[in-house]
Amino acid sequence: MRLILHIGTHKTGSTALQQFLCANGKGLGEHGMYYASPAYEFHCNSLVNAPLVDGQERLRNFILESLRKAEQNGADTIIASSENLYAMVRYLECFHAQKTSAEVLAKERSLIERLHDAIPAHVECHIICYVRRPYCYLESLYNQNVKKGALFSGDVGDFLSIVYDMLDYHRYLSIWRDVFGSTACSVRAYEAALPNLINDFVRHALGIGDISSFTKPHLRANEPLSRDLLEYKRCRNEHIRYSERKLERRIFAAVDKRIASPNNNHEYLSPDKRAELLSMLEPSMERLRTEFTLPPFPRFNLEAARASWQPYPGLSLKNKREIEFHYQAVQRQVSFRLERVLIRAASLVRGRLPFLSWPLDFARASGIRRLLLQAANRFQGTGAS
Template sequence: MRLILHIGTHKTGSTALQHFLSANGKELSEYGFYYASPAREFNLNSIANAILLDGQDKFKYFLLEKLRKAEQNGAHTIIASSENLYAMARYLTRFNAEKTSAMVLAKERILIERLRAAIPAHVECHVLCYVRRPDHYLESLYNQNVKRDALVAGEAVDFLNMIYDMLDYHRYFSIWRDVFGSSACSVRIYEAALPNLIEDFLRHVLGCEDISSFKQQDVRANERLSRDVLEYKRLRNEHVPYSEQKLEGRIFALVDKRITSPNNNHEYLSPDERAGLLSRLEPSMERLRTEFALPAFPRFSLEAARASWQPYPGLSLEKRREIEFHYNAVQRQIGFRVERLLIQAASLTRGSGIRRLLLEATSLFQ
């Protein structure tokens, strides 16, 4: 049995790919592939999180169960996907800025070794990772985490200081190569896979030449907020309780759809900041490209960037008032009001069965 373990990275079309694989289980089985995910989930993220929190047992039991099912179905290859497997020690601890890169990478090695130990010896492993140009990865990851996470309340440059080591792809992927072996690891450039990452995965990873039989889906996953709404949410984030951050994220997604003339300027770095970042990361990018025989990352021209750059002017008073108006209207909807009350009640009943029931009740409104 073979295992293809897709580890991300974040913001490289992983969610769309996972939805596609989940929806095409029957079609994949005709090629001998079995897509493994927990019941009622479309990816391995919850299992990946358990590697950090609970050790490797949950992953091991999950994999053994899926191996049995794959063998029953006559499959020769299991596919498992979780972008949370990339930079686990940094990402899953919510970018703990107090830990140095050396500490984080040492922890990362332990987690990857723990993962490898949970995979039966007879299973042939192949680890796959898509990466995009680091400055674009930074900006997309920043937008996503301001949108989703109340812990991210600083500007993009502050976020860069928190996650800088995550942009050093060669350093992280070298750990995977050390643990799984060079021949078991491959990297693909996200931009080179466009405009259709799913087709790239089917053809170049799975070796499926005829893809006409697969269900094609238009999955618009993890859409970013417009710049003004994101800026407004960023300023609010430090005041949002952790327990309510998912609720707030859904409210702002609806607010964003109501905004007139949204600002879509998502260049969070100035041309000179971008050039400096890429210059610092160039040795890592070149080592990755050389060792894995990759095409070059998209070229960056400082002169062209300076000529076209328009800095974000900031959140105007008029736009702030418009966002506040829509935010208040959306959060007053009965579903959101009840859900917030249930979350707040659950926070007062820690450690009791009532809390669990209250949290389960909130899922009815999500």
């Protein structure tokens, strides 16, 4: 049995790839492959977020269950994907822990070893990771973590000081190579895989040349918020309750669709700052190219970048007022108000009556909460008409 494990990185088309794999179980099965994902999900991120830190029993059970299903389906290859596997420690701690790079990397090695130990010895593992030009990775990661995950409220400079070690691809991927073996790990350039990372992954990782018969995703995933709205959310993030971060993400996504003239300037670093970052990381990138046979990224043309760069002017008072108007209108919708009430009620019950936690978990898992919200949405639509 073979395991192909896609470990990221973030912001390299991982969600679209996972949706593709989830939608093509039958087609993959015809090639002797089984895509493993937890129930009701299309990726393994939830398995990374808890079991690797709290213990590996759930992870081991998931792997053994996936092996059983793959063998039952006549497959000899399991595919699993989680972009959270790259730089797990930074993500699992939501960028709040002030640890040195040495401490982070030591814990990273421990988690990767724990993952390796959870995989049965007879399974042949192949690890694949996509990396992109470091400043592009930094800026996309910054956008994502202001928009949703960590509720980050600093600027891009603050973010860089926390995640700088994540941009050292060689140091992180060398740990995977040490634990799983040099022949088990491969690295590909995201830019070289464009315009279709899915085709690149299927061809090079799975060895399938023709995917014309496969179902293909039609929508891009994890689109960034417009720049003004992202700046507005960044300033609000420190006041958003962690339990309501997903709700706020949906509210802001709805607001984004209402903005009349969105600013889509997502160049957070100046050309000179980009060049400085690339220069600092060049020794690491050279080792990555040499040891993982990765072709070099296109040369960064500083003069051309300076000539075309337009600095973001900041959030104007006029645009801020427009955003606040739409934000208030969206969050007053019945479905969003109901969901906020449910979230806060659940938090209150958990804090004061912890023995009622299991009915709340059951209600969420059984879909009762989703049905209530869908009914509220229909009611909102009826009222609007």
